[in-house]
Amino acid sequence: MSLNTAFASDVAPPRPRAAEPHPVIRLVVQRVALGVLTLGVVSVIIFAATVALPGNAATAILGHSATPAQLHALEVQLHLNRSVFDQYGSWIGGILTGHPGKSLANGMPVWSIVGPAALNSAVLVALSGVIASIVGVTLGAVAALRKDSLFDHASSVLALAVTSLPEFVVAITLIILFATVVWHVLPAVSLLAPGTYAWANPRELILPVATLVVVTVPYIIRMTRAAMVEALASDYVEMARLKGLPVRRVVVVHALPNAVAPVVQVLGLTFLYLAGGIVVVEFVFAFPGIGQSLVNAVTNRDVPVIQMIVLLLAGFYVLVNIMTDVVALLATPRRRLPR
Amino acid sequence: MSTTPRPDRDVAADAADPGLGRRTFLRSAVLGGAVLAGGGLLEACSSSTSSSTSPGGNGSPPKKGGNLRVGLTGGGSSDTLNPFFGGISAIGTARAQQLYQPLVQLANNAQIQYVLAEALVPNGSTSNWHIKLRKGVTFHNGKPFGADDVIYTLRTILNPKKPLGGAAVLSPVDINGLKKVDNLTVEVPMKTPFGSFPAQLAAFWYFLYIAPDGWTQNDAPNGTGPFKYESFTAGQQSVFVRNTNYWKAGLPHLDSVTIIDFQDPTAVQNALVSKAIDATGQLTGTQMKILQNTSGIIAVPSQTGSIEPFTMRTDVAPFKDVNVRQAFRYIVNRPEFISKTLDGFGWVAHDVTSPYDPDFDSSLHREQDIALARSLLKKAGFDNNLTVTLYTSLAVNSSALSMATLFKQQASAAGVTVNLNQVSPSSFFGPNYYTKVPFSQIYYNYSPYLSQVAQTFLPTSPFPETHFNDPAYTKLYFEANKTLSASVRKEIIYEMQRIDFTEGGYIVPCFVDSLDAYTSNVTGYQKGKVGEPLGNFPFEDFSFRS
Numbered sequence: 001m002s003l004n005t006a007f008a009s010d011v012a013p014p015r016p017r018a019a020e021p022h023p024v025i026r027l028v029v030q031r032v033a034l035g036v037l038t039l040g041v042v043s044v045i046i047f048a049a050t051v052a053l054p055g056n057a058a059t060a061i062l063g064h065s066a067t068p069a070q071l072h073a074l075e076v077q078l079h080l081n082r083s084v085f086d087q088y089g090s091w092i093g094g095i096l097t098g099h100p101g102k103s104l105a106n107g108m109p110v111w112s113i114v115g116p117a118a119l120n121s122a123v124l125v126a127l128s129g130v131i132a133s134i135v136g137v138t139l140g141a142v143a144a145l146r147k148d149s150l151f152d153h154a155s156s157v158l159a160l161a162v163t164s165l166p167e168f169v170v171a172i173t174l175i176i177l178f179a180t181v182v183w184h185v186l187p188a189v190s191l192l193a194p195g196t197y198a199w200a201n202p203r204e205l206i207l208p209v210a211t212l213v214v215v216t217v218p219y220i221i222r223m224t225r226a227a228m229v230e231a232l233a234s235d236y237v238e239m240a241r242l243k244g245l246p247v248r249r250v251v252v253v254h255a256l257p258n259a260v261a262p263v264v265q266v267l268g269l270t271f272l273y274l275a276g277g278i279v280v281v282e283f284v285f286a287f288p289g290i291g292q293s294l295v296n297a298v299t300n301r302d303v304p305v306i307q308m309i310v311l312l313l314a315g316f317y318v319l320v321n322i323m324t325d326v327v328a329l330l331a332t333p334r335r336r337l338p339r
Numbered sequence: 340m341s342t343t344p345r346p347d348r349d350v351a352a353d354a355a356d357p358g359l360g361r362r363t364f365l366r367s368a369v370l371g372g373a374v375l376a377g378g379g380l381l382e383a384c385s386s387s388t389s390s391s392t393s394p395g396g397n398g399s400p401p402k403k404g405g406n407l408r409v410g411l412t413g414g415g416s417s418d419t420l421n422p423f424f425g426g427i428s429a430i431g432t433a434r435a436q437q438l439y440q441p442l443v444q445l446a447n448n449a450q451i452q453y454v455l456a457e458a459l460v461p462n463g464s465t466s467n468w469h470i471k472l473r474k475g476v477t478f479h480n481g482k483p484f485g486a487d488d489v490i491y492t493l494r495t496i497l498n499p500k501k502p503l504g505g506a507a508v509l510s511p512v513d514i515n516g517l518k519k520v521d522n523l524t525v526e527v528p529m530k531t532p533f534g535s536f537p538a539q540l541a542a543f544w545y546f547l548y549i550a551p552d553g554w555t556q557n558d559a560p561n562g563t564g565p566f567k568y569e570s571f572t573a574g575q576q577s578v579f580v581r582n583t584n585y586w587k588a589g590l591p592h593l594d595s596v597t598i599i600d601f602q603d604p605t606a607v608q609n610a611l612v613s614k615a616i617d618a619t620g621q622l623t624g625t626q627m628k629i630l631q632n633t634s635g636i637i638a639v640p641s642q643t644g645s646i647e648p649f650t651m652r653t654d655v656a657p658f659k660d661v662n663v664r665q666a667f668r669y670i671v672n673r674p675e676f677i678s679k680t681l682d683g684f685g686w687v688a689h690d691v692t693s694p695y696d697p698d699f700d701s702s703l704h705r706e707q708d709i710a711l712a713r714s715l716l717k718k719a720g721f722d723n724n725l726t727v728t729l730y731t732s733l734a735v736n737s738s739a740l741s742m743a744t745l746f747k748q749q750a751s752a753a754g755v756t757v758n759l760n761q762v763s764p765s766s767f768f769g770p771n772y773y774t775k776v777p778f779s780q781i782y783y784n785y786s787p788y789l790s791q792v793a794q795t796f797l798p799t800s801p802f803p804e805t806h807f808n809d810p811a812y813t814k815l816y817f818e819a820n821k822t823l824s825a826s827v828r829k830e831i832i833y834e835m836q837r838i839d840f841t842e843g844g845y846i847v848p849c850f851v852d853s854l855d856a857y858t859s860n861v862t863g864y865q866k867g868k869v870g871e872p873l874g875n876f877p878f879e880d881f882s883f884r885s
Contacts, residue, residue, distance in 0.1 A: 059769035061417040062427075067801050071770065073501060105417035106573050113416065172605075180612040188609035191599060191616075194572035286606045288575055293416075295602060296574050300417050301765055 024329055028322060035318035042314045043095075043307060047088050050303045056080050057104035057301045078104050091304060100308050105300040113293060114308045116197070121282070121289035123198040125274045127205065128212035133267050136217045140224025140263075145251065147229060156225075159218030167277055171211045171284040178207065190287040198287075208285045212277060216270045223266040227259040234258070260331040268324030275316050401862060401882035406595045409433060410607045410616035411872065414600040416574040420560040422548035423495060423503050429621060429872050433598050434571075436876040437579045438479075439548035439562035442470060442489065443541045447875065449644055449695035449785050449868040451541045455484065455549055455563065465534040465821060472523040476586045478551050479560075479567045486519040487552040493517060493527070495550070505547070507801040508539050508793045511820075532821040534828070535789035542790035565591040565879035574600050585879070592863070592882035604737070611636060611856055618857035618864070618881075620872020623737055624682020627854045637864075638856040640684050644694045644785030645853065645870030647736055649729070649746060649846040650804035652777045657725060661842050666715035668846050670753050671746070672707040676848040680741040684852035690845055691836050693788035695868055697825075698832040703840045712753040723754035730772055730779040734764035738851070739780050774804050782851075784870035788832055792816055796843070805844025812838050860884050 021029075058074040075081050094101045100110040143152045162170075179188035190204040198205055231237060232255050240254045279291030286292070290309055297305035414430040425435025443459065446452035458471040476484040496503045497514045516528035529536075540547050551561050560568040563586070566579035576599045581591055599616060601607045608626050610616045612633055622630065622638070630638035651658035651667065658664050668690050677685040688694070689705045716725060731743035740761065747757040762772050773779060781804055786794065794800055796807045797816060812835060819831040839845070855873050857864055863881040867874030 053763075053765075056769070057417075060415075060765040062768065067502075067504070067507070068770070069502065070504070103416060105415065106419070108573075175609055180609050184613060186613075187615050188613035189601075189606050189615050191576075191610070194570070194575045283603050284606060286601050286603065286610070292602060293574075296416050299765055300415050302416060305416070 024326060027325060027329060031318075031322040031325065035315075035322065038318055039311060039314055043092065043311060044088075046307055046310045047084075047091070047303070050298075050301065050306055051084055053298075053301065057303070060300045061105065080104075087303075091307060095307075095311070101304045103297075103302050103305050105297070105302040105305070110304045110308050113305055114290070114312065116194075117288060117290045117293040118309075118312055120192065120198040120287065121275075121278055121291065124205070124208055124212070124278055124281075124287065124289060125271065128209045128216065129267075129271045129274055131209065132213045132216040132220060132270060135213065136220025136270075137224050137263060137267075139217070140221040141228050141251075141256075143221065143225045144228030144232060147232075152225075155221060159221045162214060163218045163222075165215070167211060167215050167280045168284055170214050171207070171281060174207050174211055174214075175284075188285075190285045192288050194288070198289075204287075208281050208287055211281050211284075212274055215277065216273060220263075220266055220270060224259070224263050227262040227266075228255065231255040231259045257331065261328040264324050264327045264331065268320050271320050272317055275313055275320075401592045402885045403592055403882070404594050405592075405883040406597055407593050407618065407861070407878055407881055407883075408597045408599060408616040409873070409876075409878075410599045410601050410610050410619045412601045412604055412607060412621060414574055418573040418600075419556070420568065420571055420577075421556050422550045422554075422560075422562060425548045427504075430598065430600065432871055433873075433876045434577055434579075435548055436564065437566040437596055437598075437878060438560050438564045438568060439550070440564050441540065441547035441549065442472075443537055443547075445541050445785065445787075445869045445875075447865050447867040447869070447877075451537050451787070455489075459537045459540075461534065461536070461823065463823065465532040465536070465823060466529045468527040468529070468533070468536055469520065470525040470527060472525070473586065474523060476563050477584050478563055479582060479584075480551075481584075482551055482561075483522075484549070484551075484563055485522040486525045488549050489525045490517045490519060491552040491554070492547075492549050504801075507799060508542075508790065510799065511536075531817065534820040534822060535787075535793070538787040538790045539793060542786040542794070566596055569595070576600060587879065591879035593878065596878045611858065614858060617861050618855070618873060620853065620855040621737075622854040622856060624684045624854070627684060627856070628682065630856045635859050636856055637859055637861075638854070639864070639866060641853045641855065641866035641868065641874070642686060643850060643853045643868050643870040644692075645783065645851045646688065646692055646785075646845075646847050647738065647742060647780065647782045647849075647851050648690075648692075649742075649848075650779050650781055651844040651846070652804070652806050653842075653844040654806040654808065655777050657719065657721070657727065658777060658844065660719040662715040662719040663721070663725070664842070664844060666712040666719070666753065667750070667755075668705060669708045669712040669715065670750050670755065671846055671848050672749055673848045675749070676742065676745060679745055680738050681849065681851060684854060685849040686852075688847040688850050689840070690843060690847045691839050692783070692791045692845070692847060693786060694850060695785060696788040696832075698788060698829045700833045700836045703836060705840070707749075709752050716753065716755070721754075725754070726756040726758065727778050728758045728760050728776075730760050730762055730767075730776045732762040732764055732767035732772070732780070734762070734767035735780045736782040736851075739782070742848070743780060774802065774806075779804065785868060788836070789816065789819060792835065796839075807844050809838060809842065 056075070057078055058071050058080055062070055062074060079087070091101060102109055103113055139155055143155050146152050175188050176182060178186045186206050187204055190208055192198060192201055192204060237250060237255050240250045278289060279294065281287065282289045282291035283295065290312070293305065294309045297309065411430040411433055413428045418431060420434060420438065422435060422439045424431070425439060426432045440454050442454060442456035443451050444454050455473050455476060456470050457473050460469045460471065461467070470489060472485065472489065478484060493512060494514050494517065497506050497509060497512060511529045511531045511533040513528045513530050518526040520526050549563065554561060565582055565585050565587070567582045569578040569580045571577040576597060578595060578597050580595045581593065585591065601610070604623065604626065607619050608622070608630065611619055611630070627638055627640060630636050651664050653659065653664065673687045677683060677687065689703050691700070691703055693699055716722070729743050729746065731739050733739060743759050747759060750757045767773055783791070795802050795804060797813055798808045815831050815835045819828050819835070822828050822831070851870070853867065853870050853872060855864070860883055861881060862884055865874045865877065865880070869875055
């Protein structure tokens with residue numbers, strides 16, 4: 001970035017044409033429209049995938065006890081004998097009118113299964129994401145400010161080492177350390193009684209959140225450090241330093257705002273990663289969230305529940321992508337200008 | 340450290356265990372004392388069950404109260420508390436055993452035990468039975484238990500329009516002739532003589548839980564069991580509270596039982612070690628060895644009659660040829676199956692099922708003989724050129740894949756190429772695998788012999804993996820059902836087992852142990868020979884140490 005562009009916003013820009021909406025609004029409208037289209041495509045793909053899977057809800061429910069007559073009766077009862085297009089049509093019609101239908105596995109309304117699980121997972125993702133963001137951005141900024149110090153090198157090496165560990169290794173290590181072998185201080189599993197929510201059981205949240213934080217923080221540190229190092233090496237920061245501004249003002253006013261855009265992208269990616277990463281963590285800790293529900297639904301070939309969960313996750317992806325783009329756009333004045 | 344030593348497998352140990360030894364039962368059966376027409380030893384289940392004496396040995400009565408938390412895998416969102424589907428999975432059985440009760444069941448020693456029935460009395464030709472029911476039993480909602488409930492349950496299971504699991508096995512029962520003699524007596528006429536009626540009732544858990552007359556699946560769970568329904572979330576957990584009107588005086592000891600679903604076996608183990616649960620079952624051999632060395636945990640292997648056979652379809656090539664079937668049986672190195680696939684937690688079987696049946700012929704033995712296997716294969720026209728596909732699946736059991744792999748290895752010594760096809764658990768029991776493919780695997784808990792036969796080896800069996808259809812064998816089954824003479828029946832069953840041994844479609848390399856563990860604070864646990872985890876979940880006998 002050059003000095004010129006840094007001051008570009010102060011130079012009177014060409015006035016946008018009156019009919020043109022604000023660039024941020026235009027972006028949001030565009031992205032939402034594309035997002036809805038994406039969700040539609042996702043729903044078709046997931047439906048096709050679950051239909052292509054061998055077995056169906058009836059065989060999954062009856063298991064070893066299945067006799068052909070019982071199988072047929074259950075298939076009729078679950079409407080599995082209708083055509084694929086029929087099944088998809090009635091499902092999508094239900095979603096559009098706010099009736100996501102009933103679970104094939106137990107006849108409960110889909111939302112009563114997915115809703116509480118989604119809330120529990122949301123708590124897990126939000127807590128982990130916020131903690132990881134604060135810790136990661138702080139450590140990354142400090143590492144950048146003390147570039148080539150012992151702290152910088154140590155944190156880089158450690159971050160690289162931890163990044164290469166899969167979640168379940170981290171999870172099992174934490175369990176061994178804090179729950180089963182070394183110390184017996186935290187619960188090894190997050191058993192929540194049905195009807196109670198994750199926030200009511202903070203102790204049960206510690207190890208799953210810690211696992212997700214440990215897994216995601218290194219990436220945030222590395223990316224924040226890189227963005228900050230770049231900003232600190234820029235001409236405008238050098239100019240600010242040459243003007244004799246105090247270090248704090250140089251960092252907070254001049255360097256940080258220019259590092260925000262890439263960091264926000266990284267944080268967005270982190271949240272997206274968390275939304276997928278919870279499946280493994282929920283499995284290991286027996287945490288009753290959306291990941292566990294999804295595994296359960298796939299095992300049971302419970303198509304309406306699979307669809308609902310995947311739609312929720314896809315919706316979350318779309319939403320986070322739009323939000324990070326908007327924030328990045330707001331943080332980069334240059335990009336708001338019409339080209 | 341408080342581990343329980345593994346039971347020895349030899350006869351001496353069995354003989355030294357007079358209460359539960361297989362030998363003892365065989366002997367007592369031969370002596371003929373308690374054998375009833377059903378081919379089983381019916382033990383009265385007195386109201387002061389024995390079992391609950393304090394294992395601590397200090398003679399003090401078990402402590403009252405507490406909530407037992409039991410963790411198990413295998414549950415899912417399609418689980419139900421419907422008594423007619425109670426025993427589909429181990430965790431389903433765990434729940435059903437608290438809420439509901441059958442007329443008879445297999446006790447921990449694998450013999451038939453009265454529960455809601457007090458006697459099953461056949462006429463001379465076993466074509467008509469009287470079920471005498473226990474007095475003073477009430478359902479959880481206060482309704483007295485009686486003949487109407489038994490008739491309703493049998494009619495629901497055997498409804499010709501919508502037969503439930505078990506209908507095929509109970510098919511001789513003439514539902515139109517069911518008659519209430521009085522409040523506590525039901526007359527059950529049979530279309531054909533049915534001497535194995537008690538054994539068939541006892542073998543499969545899920546079709547014999549007694550539901551109250553008129554119960555439908557929209558009604559709240561209502562049984563006669565030691566615990567009452569409090570809450571149930573499919574795939575997550577269920578809570579049952581003490582039935583204060585339970586017909587066994589002084590039981591249960593616990594205030595409540597919480598059964599918790601797990602998806603990951605390692606999570607169950609961690610939960611037990613960190614005391615988030617009090618007891619579990621279905622462990623693998625590796626887990627067992629770790630838990631046996633964990634302080635505060637008691638890990639117990641129980642010798643059972645459960646089988647995990649390879650199933651050969653006797654009606655299609657290459658297994659249509661009995662030489663191929665026998666060759667495959669001689670390929671198997673049985674001790675190696677136990678050491679390599681079960682971590683030592685099993686005992687040798689010889690292709691015949693039901694080792695605790697009083698009529699089990701323990702003289703049938705077979706050892707690996709590759710030379711003989713090769714010559715049998717040659718007789719069938721194969722010389723180093725037989726290739727078969729073995730369909731395996733984790734739906735069968737957690738050890739199914741390692742068993743399949745080991746068989747593949749052992750078969751290569753006899754010049755047989757085995758290709759493994761792993762089928763996803765949710766489709767294995769679907770229409771294209773299991774009983775359809777020529778060579779596969781399956782798992783059964785212990786059943787008395789005639790009920791195992793009714794489930795699997797007859798043309799009318801509901802689970803015909805082997806499609807075995809030998810008219811002489813089928814005829815013997817019906818003859819065994821006709822007789823009331825223990826010695827005649829034994830002779831017939833010995834002959835049937837000889838046919839199994841020389842022509843059958845099962846390869847049974849070993850009987851599989853049941854591996855349980857609980858925290859040292861829990862008392863009342865008993866080993867079970869049937870194969871259900873935790874001795875078939877008799878939580879009414881469990882309590883906590885003070």
